[in-house]
Amino acid sequence: MKELEKIKRISIASTLFILAVLIGVLTFERPKNMYAFNTENTLETLTTTSYLISMDELDKNNSVLIDVRSQYEYEKGHLENAINMALPEILTEENQLILNDLKDGKTMVVYGKNVQEANMPFLMLYQLGFTNIKLLSVKLDYLQNKLIVSKEEVEKPVSNIQDFINESVKNSKKPIVLEKVKAEPKRVITVQKKKKKPVEGGC
Amino acid sequence: MWLEKKLKKCFTHKPYKMDKKKIARVTSFRYQILALIFILLAGGLVLLPKYQKQEGIKSEALLSHATSPERYISTDQIANKIINKDPSFILIDVREEESFKNYSLPNAINIPLAKLFDEESLPYLNQSQFDVVFFSNDHFYADQAWMLCNRRGFKNLRVLNGGLNTWFTTIINPEKPSQDMPAEAFELYATRKASSMYFGVFYPDQQAVAEESISNTPAPKKVITVQKKKKKPVEGGC
Secondary structure, three states, X not given: OHHHHHHHHHHHHHHHHHHHHHXXXXXXXXXXXXXXXXXXXXXXXXXXXXOEEOOOOOOHHHEEEEEOOOHHHHHHOOOXXXXXXXXXXXXXXXXXXXXXXXXXXXXXXXXXXXXXXXXXXXXXXHHOOOOOXXXXXXXXXXXXXXXXXXXXXXXXXXXXXXXXXXXXXXXXXXXXXOOOOOOOXXXXXXXXXXXXXXXXXXX | OHHHHHHHHHHHXXXXXXXXXXHHHHHHHHHHHHHHHHHHXXXXXXXXXOOOOOOOOOHHHHHHHHHOHXXXXXXXXXXXXXXXXXXXXXXXXOOOHHHHHHOOOOOOEEOOHXXXXXXXXXXXXXXXXXXXXXXXXXXXXXXXXXXXXHHOOOOOEEEEOOHHHHHHHXXXXXXXXXXXXXXXXXXXXXXXXXXXXXXXXOOXXXXXXXXXXXXXXXXXXXXXXXXXXXXXXXXXXO
């Protein structure tokens, strides 16, 4: 009998154990939005591949534009056939579904108000494993409510700062020549006065 | 029928020699079944999708950090800090070495973006003594460096807003306000002009003063020492 009791105990314990394992497996939640690349891989691709694409290089039939500005700005004006996906909402389930559909196939081209703005979503999506992603180097401006797309060069120095400083040192050694400020001639604006009409009577 | 009788004998009567043997056989069999079940369950683990071990903070956290503009520090703030000899930050120039040699901010350390995770650059980035301010010509590369370091969980990372281009247009060569601008614009211009003098720019109207202060124009070099983290010996598992 002792032997039997032992068996009973063991079987009860094992069924309980199996149950616990099953419950664990069933309630296991898959983590969402996993990175596909670690930081070192990402850095390597960033420094070795060309991920920037200009408006001229854009193949319209073979790429999907993703607008990462806010919905308001998107509605005000956006590039043709672009999908709106604001930066804070990039990881929502809805958007991830859309992105996963695009994963194998057309190139995803991200753009924003300028390259700097699109940089963050681009890097984020790249790290999540969307390798067919490019960054559109454009700048969006408005002129009288009309969207103007202009080219933007990334990280182009505006001026050689050291040269500017050296130049200023050189210039300072020259004698100061005071420029006389010429007073602008006064403009005469003639306004035609309205002639007063004689008072018309009411009814 | 025969089996039932046998079983009844097994459970009702005191076990005699034959039954004892049978029970023993059954017990050993049960263990095998249990072992089989566990092996099957373990085999199920193999079928579970493989996930790479995730490096750094979660993607959601990284996104919320990337969305917030609090990492940006303005050129005026940085100029003010440099002039006041604030010791609490280090400047990291992520441009190429060539452009770094041509011009950089005073006391900046050059870590080109490609060498960001090199052995010798990590002590500068992964520490909690100083604020780390990334800058490049614009803040494009600096932002990329920021994001990768932020994902690794490094602390106190900042980005110079607009980078050296904005540094040039605001501090080195500030635009003179026109006559119709508010008084604040003139005050700002005066401050910026003064700081540009500190960073080595000469103005024709400054000549008299300049003669005296030529000797001390370049900002003194400061030596930044970063405590290296000691590598811990590998601890054994269980």
